[in-house]
Structure formats: C-alpha cells, structure tokens
Amino acid sequence: MRDVIIVGAGAAGLMAAGHCAGRGLSTLVLDKNELPGRKLRITGKGRCNVTNNxxxxxxxxxxxxxRFLYSALSGFTPGDTMAFFEGLGVPLKTERGRRVFPQSDRAADIAGALARFAGGAELRRDTVTEVLVENGHITGVRTNKGYYKxxxxxxxxxGASYPATGSDGSGYRLCERLGHTIAPIGPSLVPLVxxxxxxxRLMGLSLRNVGVRVNAAGxxxxxYEDFGELLxxxxxxxxxxxxxASAFMRPMEPGAYTVHIDLKPALDEGQLDARLLRDLEENRNRQLINSLDRLLxxxxxxxxxERxxxxxxxxxxxxxxxxxRSLLGVLKDFTVEIEGFRxxxxxxxxxxxxxLKEVDPRTMGSKLIEGLYFAGEMLDVDAPTGGYNLQIAFATGRLAGVSMGKQEGANG
Structure with a gap:
C-alpha cells in the first residue's frame, strides 16, 4: 500500500512527487513515457519559459x-520557483516581458533538475486505466500492467495538447468516470486559422514590433491588445x-474575431503620412508598387x-x-478575419x-472523493504565454504534494 500514487511525471507531478517523498511518504509515479518531464523538455521551443518574474x-x-489559485501561488510564488531551480543548480535569467529561462537555454536542464528533486519517489512506466474508489475513498489504480494500492x-x-508526449486527454476521462465535471476542453495558446x-500569400513572413489588437464582431x-512578433x-x-491572443478568443466560431495589425505602431497617422510623402517624393517617377521597399x-x-x-x-x-489615406489605413490597420483555432x-x-467548484483550493483535493487530488493542466485554469502556465503547474503540484497524506498522519 503506497501512501501516494501520482499519475503523470510532468511539471506538476514531479513537483508533487518530490514534496511527498521528502516528507517520508512512499510515493509511486506512473507515466506513459520512459523519460520523465517529456513535454517539459520541449516547452519554449526547447528553452523552457520556467516562470514569470x-x-x-x-x-x-x-x-x-x-482566484482559485490564491493559496497555491501564495505558498509557491514565482520568486519561490526561481529560488527552487537555482537551488537545484540551474542558473536562471529574466528576459523581455519578465519571462524567466535557464541561462543555458536548455529545457532539459529544468526537467533534469525536477527529476532529481523527485528522485526519492519510485518511477514506473505504465498507463493508468482506472482510479479505484470504495465508499468515497481512494484505494488505488488499475493499469495496463496490474493494480497498485x-x-x-x-x-x-x-491536458490534451501535444498528445505524442502523453498529454492525450485520458486524464479527463478518468475524472469523468469518477463523477467529476469536466469543463469543455479546447485549445489555448494556439495558432489561428x-x-x-x-x-x-504571405506565408513565412515574420513581423516584429507590430501592434496586435483582436476585436469580437460587433x-x-x-x-486583447499587445505589441511584438507574429508570423x-x-x-x-x-x-x-x-x-x-488565442487565450481570450472564446467562444470561437467563424467570423467571430478579427485581428487588427498596426504595421507601424511607433508612428501615429500624421507621422506615418509625412514618412510616406518623403518616400513618394524620392520615387516620384516610379510606380507605387516599386516604391515602398523602405517602408514594408x-x-x-x-x-x-492591393488592399x-x-x-x-x-x-x-x-x-x-x-x-x-487609403494606403495609410492599411498600414495602421491590416486586418485578418479568423475562421477558428488550429x-x-x-x-x-x-x-x-x-x-474548480469540485476542488478544494487550499489543498488541490477533490471535494467528491477523499484522497483524490488534481494539479496542473488537469484543472480548468489557463493563462497567456510568459511562463504563467508552468508557474501554475509548479504551484498546484507543490500544494498537492504538501497536502497529501496529512489526514492519515493526523489520524495515525
């Protein structure tokens, strides 16, 4: 009989495993992959945006x-996350937008440090097919290879993104069979169609330092509004x-949203008009189509x-x-109507x-079944890019890790 069984050796699961094992609890981690932290190793294009400073x-x-995250984030702040990884020997750096990365720019360094932290737990490659409950209490799990108490x-x-890494949505199906409500699943932080x-026609063109605004129809x-890069x-x-932007475009349906791109956000319309006049004067005898190389x-x-x-x-x-004026209008408001998400x-x-109504925010424990806990993308919580989502995974995983087993200890 294990004290704790953790399903998933990702950011949240490994964080929880380290805290459980560190408290002397017999801890078993089950994951579909042979290598722990597989999705973590490809985040941030392989650099891993650890948190936001x-x-x-x-x-x-x-x-x-x-709001649900108040206890989790109060107990494990972004500053705590930074101190945690630097304490494990991974120097960090803060870049634009307060995004925090390992100085090595290697996501594998973060995944490796987290795996070492969870080293006191037993890790097995296995697929959980059922969570077992008797009289409202957790009793274990059934897997492809057997049964663990x-x-x-x-x-x-x-979640259900990057299914090749094991995040194939199967966890939600386990929860539904346990009687938990699953808020509708959909993509977030995803490209737009x-x-x-x-x-x-513009495929492959990357624009930097442009203004982006998203409006809903009517x-x-x-x-959403931002400034930066798009492709x-x-x-x-x-x-x-x-x-x-995609995180704020809900509900999604064809034609519901339009992306407005300011191609020259550093110039107001008057300044841009003066710039355009200079370019036109310098190319006065040329065709317009051959005269905008310095502008676009x-x-x-x-x-x-054409637009x-x-x-x-x-x-x-x-x-x-x-x-x-018509050309200026296009430069300051280049629009793309959106069909949907990828x-x-x-x-x-x-x-x-x-x-979230069925989870105790003080422990990450289920309100329906004693001994059942959730962390990371399993929860109906998500955030924009910038390191926020990994911070949420670390904080909820840590809170679950320090909460599990307390009741047994109190009673024993």
Missing amino acids: CPPEDVISAARGG GRNVLLACG EVGELCQ KKKPV FTHFGLSGPTILS PQKLIPVAV SGVPGETRCNSMTREQR PIAEAIVTAGGVS
Missing part, C-alpha cells in the same frame, strides 16, 4: 480562473502575440497596395490625398478541465 498577484490576474492519488496527467487565403472594446503561415497567423517587407508590398485599392502602377507623383494537438496548453 512577477508578483503572484500578476499570475492570478492573468489566469482564467486565477494507494491511500492518495494525484492526477497530474496534463484565417478566413480566405490572404495569409497564405464589439468596440478589444478582447504569417499557410493556414493563418502564429507567433507569440497570436498565441497569447518586399513580400507584404503587393498585398498592402488599399490604389492601382500598383500608379506613379508616385500622381497619388491623390485620398489614395494616400487543432488542440498543436496548442501549447489546454483550456477546460476539472471543474
């Missing part, structure tokens, strides 16, 4: 369902600003001119004020999960 209140305000079970199986084929107030793809839009990337010029409605063969010295398998995190 900010107060815990900022994580709470950034996250959907953030346990007093406490933590489900830290991840366009309506039409505009982006396909609404004046944006659902045109064969299906639509991707890149850091777009991935973050080559690939974007024909699309922007402005100004014939590309127009001579620069013959452009009217109205034509110039598949959840391409999402960085999963939106939806175990209903």
Whole structure:
C-alpha cells in the first residue's frame, strides 16, 4: 500500500512527487513515457519559459480562473520557483516581458533538475486505466500492467495538447468516470486559422514590433491588445502575440474575431503620412508598387497596395490625398478575419478541465472523493504565454504534494 500514487511525471507531478517523498511518504509515479518531464523538455521551443518574474498577484490576474489559485501561488510564488531551480543548480535569467529561462537555454536542464528533486519517489512506466474508489475513498489504480494500492492519488496527467508526449486527454476521462465535471476542453495558446487565403500569400513572413489588437464582431472594446512578433503561415497567423491572443478568443466560431495589425505602431497617422510623402517624393517617377521597399517587407508590398485599392502602377507623383489615406489605413490597420483555432494537438496548453467548484483550493483535493487530488493542466485554469502556465503547474503540484497524506498522519 503506497501512501501516494501520482499519475503523470510532468511539471506538476514531479513537483508533487518530490514534496511527498521528502516528507517520508512512499510515493509511486506512473507515466506513459520512459523519460520523465517529456513535454517539459520541449516547452519554449526547447528553452523552457520556467516562470514569470512577477508578483503572484500578476499570475492570478492573468489566469482564467486565477482566484482559485490564491493559496497555491501564495505558498509557491514565482520568486519561490526561481529560488527552487537555482537551488537545484540551474542558473536562471529574466528576459523581455519578465519571462524567466535557464541561462543555458536548455529545457532539459529544468526537467533534469525536477527529476532529481523527485528522485526519492519510485518511477514506473505504465498507463493508468482506472482510479479505484470504495465508499468515497481512494484505494488505488488499475493499469495496463496490474493494480497498485494507494491511500492518495494525484492526477497530474496534463491536458490534451501535444498528445505524442502523453498529454492525450485520458486524464479527463478518468475524472469523468469518477463523477467529476469536466469543463469543455479546447485549445489555448494556439495558432489561428484565417478566413480566405490572404495569409497564405504571405506565408513565412515574420513581423516584429507590430501592434496586435483582436476585436469580437460587433464589439468596440478589444478582447486583447499587445505589441511584438507574429508570423504569417499557410493556414493563418502564429507567433507569440497570436498565441497569447488565442487565450481570450472564446467562444470561437467563424467570423467571430478579427485581428487588427498596426504595421507601424511607433508612428501615429500624421507621422506615418509625412514618412510616406518623403518616400513618394524620392520615387516620384516610379510606380507605387516599386516604391515602398523602405517602408514594408518586399513580400507584404503587393498585398498592402492591393488592399488599399490604389492601382500598383500608379506613379508616385500622381497619388491623390485620398489614395494616400487609403494606403495609410492599411498600414495602421491590416486586418485578418479568423475562421477558428488550429487543432488542440498543436496548442501549447489546454483550456477546460476539472471543474474548480469540485476542488478544494487550499489543498488541490477533490471535494467528491477523499484522497483524490488534481494539479496542473488537469484543472480548468489557463493563462497567456510568459511562463504563467508552468508557474501554475509548479504551484498546484507543490500544494498537492504538501497536502497529501496529512489526514492519515493526523489520524495515525
């Protein structure tokens, strides 16, 4: 009979395992992969955005369902996460947007440190098919290879994104069979699919330092605003600003959202007009289509001119004020209508999960079944890019780890 069985050797599961084993609890970690922390090793394009160097209140305000995280983040702040990994011998650095990375830029260093921290737990490669309960109490789990008795079970199986790493949504099905409510699952921090084929013409073009605003149909107030980098793809839009925007685009349906791109956010319309006038004067005898190289990337010029409605063969010295205004309008508000999200398998995190109403935020324990706990992406909580989601995984995993087994100890 184990004190604790943890399903999932990811960020949350390994954090919990280390805290359980460190308290002297017999701890078994079951994972589908031979190597622990497999998804962690590919996060941040292999660099691993460990956390965000900010107060815990900022994580709470950034996250959907953030209030639920108050106890978890108070007990394990972003500062605690940084001190934790540096204490395990992984020096960190803070980059733009307060994003924290290992100085080595190697996600494997973070995964390795976390695996060492959980070294007191037993790790086995196995797939859990059922969580066993008798009279409202956890009794163990059934797997492909057999049956394990346990007093406490933590489900830290991840979401439904990156299924090749083991996060295939199976944890949600385990929860449903236990009677827990699962908020609808969907992609978050995911590329966007366009309506039409505009982006396909610009495929491969990366824009830096552009303004991005997302508006819902019929609404004046944006659902999201940012400044940074985006990428045109064969299906639509991707890149850091777009991935973050996707977290705020719910519910998603074709035509419900439009992305507005300010191609020249450092210049207001008057300043941009003066800049355009100078370029037109320098190229006064040339066609417009051949005169914007200093203002726009080559690939974007024909699309922007076409959108402005100004014939590309127009001579620069013959452009009217109205034509110039039309071109300026495109430069300051280049729009892309959105059809939907890319598949959840391409999402960085999963939106939806175990209903927060059924989980005790002080322990991460189930309100329905004694001895059952949840952490990380299993919960109906998610946040934008920037290290917030891993911070949530570490904090909820740690809280579950320090909570499991306390009742038995108190009674024994």
